[in-house]
Amino acid sequence: MQTALSAQHVRIDLGVRSYPIAIGAGLIDNPQTWAGLPPASAALIVTNTTVGPLYAQRLQAALQAHYQAVHCVTLPDGEAYKTWQTLHLIFDALLQNGCDRKTVLFALGGGVVGDMAGYAAASYMRGVPFVQVPTTLLAQVDSSVGGKTGINHPLGKNMMGAFYQPERVVCDLDALKTLPERELSAGLAEVIKYGPIADMVFLHWIEENLDALRAREPEALAHAVKRSCEIKAGVVGQDEREGGLRAILNFGHTFGHAIEAGLGYGQWLHGEAVGCGMVMAAELSHRLGLIDTALVQRLRALVQRAGLPVTGPRLAEQDNAGRYLALMRVDKKAEGGEIRFVVMDGPGQAALRAAPDALVREVIDACSVQ
């Protein structure tokens, strides 16, 4: 019999919108996990065709201790479905089941499910409570925490959405056992991210424990999730609505979003694009004179060891770098047409910077398929 790790808690400190993140094994099946949420007669589980068959019935059983009716809606799986059409399936389910403005939504799945269920919760009757139940590593360490919700537009990622905080986040580490290899690697990209922008000790720990993480050793995963959530909680607690500091959590994401949009959503996983994007962002930091080349190499090697791509795809036959630039100009951090990059401003420090197009072109040429 496996020794259960006792659940640990990280708190997101946002005044009246503060909430806890529970991290541990066996949480989904335990009715106690779901005690103390705002009272309601009904709950709606939002999940997808991949995660639903594995966990939805188990969550439903545990929730039945707290709600008269526990409904479930199953969305198609994948970033390509992070659209208004899919979002509307949630609204349809809410209205068809007569759900009122106290109904609690449970986002059971990865980042896409969490972003859509969160945006649906923010919007339904102008706001109902919701709970994040992330089942992928990426969602546990990043997207389920901090209240960013939204959907994609054909012209840009996460272009419509809301800052809307969950009532709590429940990271059941057991769910990571069923995660496909490729998704585990994608999640590791967001874990690695916290090193270069905030904590070189954690970066070193990841380097030492990468094999254990890829082998899904429970203690290693527990520490990776907890430390990631702690760092994210610290940043979000200082800047909930991304007035400034919070943007550093987007390290690698500006290049990454261009890759996702340029290839078409769902071709590369978000974490894969971010992994590759971090290498590009590090290279840009180096060319801006902010970090030495050894640190770029160190990050590239770690991203590669995590099973992630380190070379960007070609996005256009002619003027590939120009295509990357055009896609990056619709990034939410852009202002007046000027792209702003999250760069490393020394080891373990991040900053938001504009960069000359010519320099960015050099980086893209050096880091993508020619």
Next chain:
Amino acid sequence: MQTALSAQHVRIDLGVRSYPIAIGAGLIDNPQTWAGLPPASAALIVTNTTVGPLYAQRLQAALQAHYQAVHCVTLPDGEAYKTWQTLHLIFDALLQNGCDRKTVLFALGGGVVGDMAGYAAASYMRGVPFVQVPTTLLAQVDSSVGGKTGINHPLGKNMMGAFYQPERVVCDLDALKTLPERELSAGLAEVIKYGPIADMVFLHWIEENLDALRAREPEALAHAVKRSCEIKAGVVGQDEREGGLRAILNFGHTFGHAIEAGLGYGQWLHGEAVGCGMVMAAELSHRLGLIDTALVQRLRALVQRAGLPVTGPRLAEQDNAGRYLALMRVDKKAEGGEIRFVVMDGPGQAALRAAPDALVREVIDACSVQ
């Protein structure tokens, strides 16, 4: 030459989200009206096919003193278009024009334009600033004030949306000169509303000045808009997100929403449905023993004098009252399937109450076409 009324101001007090309502003549054309908004390189005017040809170019000219680029998107006119499809036209315009997260939206039109532009502003890049420029009486006295935004779902009105406050509200009384008669009456429904729920002195003033209002006398309109905004400001200032008190502003709306949804959006104007709904709500209040029959008659007479319907339509061949009840059960104020009505709890006082279905059926039978 007409004597210009100097602009008056009402303040909505919501802490960091406080904002002013300017009420006066000639405001749209005056560049000073638009000074002091959050700095941005671009603005987007959201209007419709009816209001746009009359005022969009004039607003655009006045805004050009403040923004490098002033874009405009024109939506189809009417409640039937308060849908996701129409909302998406705003997102398309924002993205096609490369609008960043500082872009300011201007809602130029009636309640439908304001609700959609506001929801688009709440959602675009998770929130950009917006300004309400209501051009109908209904929008000036009610929908542009208080931060409720949203769109309709085929199964219910305003089912998706956000509480999202504008930077300011600008009520140009000159815009009411071009308002069709039917729309003026619809706006008067929301003006009348403030009497029975909050201010019997104002109700008396409306009775005395109804002819002047229907003749669009500037001083009468100015007072009606100002006093309505003051009452709404007082309520919203105490209960921004409709935890309780704010619901009283929905007097007549529960019955009214059933009429709108039952006939199909756009058949009756929102204000027409509210006018008739107020008569039903007053009748219900009387049958609950809360007000005497003379007050019901007084309100019915005033609604009728305002040019509004006082008898509800038949919504079903069989069991008309049952159809009303079914439609009201998806109202946002319902909880656990129980409809909650805003009733008059004595003259000039409102309260939220459940009522037995049998009693509600009596009211519907007494107040709708048989």
